[in-house]
Amino acid sequence: QVRLVESGGGLVQAGGSLRLSCAASGRPDSAYSVGWFRQYPGKGRSFVAAIRWTTGTTSYADSVKGRFTISRDAAENTVYLQMNDLKPQDAAAYYCAAALRPTMGPADWEFDYWGQGTLVTVSS
Numbered sequence: 001q002v003r004l005v006e007s008g009g010g011l012v013q014a015g016g017s018l019r020l021s022c023a024a025s026g027r028p029d030s031a032y033s034v035g036w037f038r039q040y041p042g043k044g045r046s047f048v049a050a051i052r053w054t055t056g057t058t059s060y061a062d063s064v065k066g067r068f069t070i071s072r073d074a075a076e077n078t079v080y081l082q083m084n085d086l087k088p089q090d091a092a093a094y095y096c097a098a099a100l101r102p103t104m105g106p107a108d109w110e111f112d113y114w115g116q117g118t119l120v121t122v123s124s
Contacts, residue, residue: 036049048081056072
């Protein structure tokens, strides 16, 4: 089992930056990948980025390419999402998730463990 705890959300002005953290405990080494998803009010979760735990290979949604960077610190069992040049449409609840099967997204159903989420608000 993998337990995930997100942190780092908050209020930021458009054009600003935030770094989200996802601390993993339990058996994070059992995960194939860790992903970030976001959810707008009344909508389903949409894929943002994922990283393969062992190799660091990454994948991104087109909407965040060039602005967001996913990384991991294997020694600290933590995955980060650096978000730059934030736009009002990036405002959402952000969740990290771990997949046991070989996937890099984008389907949320492929991910087995989820954190509680952290809220990002972007003011224009």
